[in-house]
Amino acid sequence: MAGRNRIFDEQEVIRKATAVFWERGYEATSTEDLLTAMGIGKGSFYNAFPGGKQEIFEKTLEQFSTRAFADLKAAVAIGNDPVSAVLDFFRNIAKESRPVHMKGCYMGNTVAELSHTEPTLERKAVHRLQEMEQLFTSIMEKGQQSGRLKTRVPAPTLARHLVNLWNGLNITRRMYPSTDGLSALIELNLSPIC
Numbered sequence: 550m551a552g553r554n555r556i557f558d559e560q561e562v563i564r565k566a567t568a569v570f571w572e573r574g575y576e577a578t579s580t581e582d583l584l585t586a587m588g589i590g591k592g593s594f595y596n597a598f599p600g601g602k603q604e605i606f607e608k609t610l611e612q613f614s615t616r617a618f619a620d621l622k623a624a625v626a627i628g629n630d631p632v633s634a635v636l637d638f639f640r641n642i643a644k645e646s647r648p649v650h651m652k653g654c655y656m657g658n659t660v661a662e663l664s665h666t667e668p669t670l671e672r673k674a675v676h677r678l679q680e681m682e683q684l685f686t687s688i689m690e691k692g693q694q695s696g697r698l699k700t701r702v703p704a705p706t707l708a709r710h711l712v713n714l715w716n717g718l719n720i721t722r723r724m725y726p727s728t729d730g731l732s733a734l735i736e737l738n739l740s741p742i743c
Contacts, residue, residue: 614677632692643731650726654719
């Protein structure tokens with residue numbers, strides 16, 4: 550017997566689940582919270598996500614990281630100066646709204662929350678951050694090879710510095726959610742690659 554067709558957009562319900570997890574955290578989010586936010590029934594939920602809450606959370610991490618870096622990857626692919634694309638990526642963080650600043654980083658929040666309780670999910674979030682680091686390493690290497698970057702700091706170290714900046718900003722922006730203050734801080738931290 551053929552399975553029943555889904556009557557929902559999977560990517561959309563994953564986005565809705567992300568919003569719940571981002572607001573409440575993994576541990577405090579119940580399956581009922583997810584069902585309500587996603588607008589689907591329990592049967593449909595477990596049919597689509599047989600691994601339940603953990604599976605949907607893993608999918609939210611995947612979707613979030615893909616979307617978060619899509620613009621950066623596109624800018625790098627079409628531009629002549631990938632280093633400038635990275636600079637713009639960070640500078641644009643300061644321009645976000647106060648509510649966005651107050652949420653922090655989805656992946657960073659996950660690492661902090663689940664480091665002792667859900668090591669499998671923590672590793673998945675760490676893996677996504679390491680993918681970001683690999684992207685930054687590639688861009689920094691290209692910048693050094695082209696002469697765009699004058700620093701002698703190795704590209705992997707620069708990339709790790711940028712991941713550290715990403716993680717730190719996503720906490721600091723909750724403390725100081727104003728554009729001006731964040732812009733000055735971002736410029737200071739970007740100075741090694743400007």
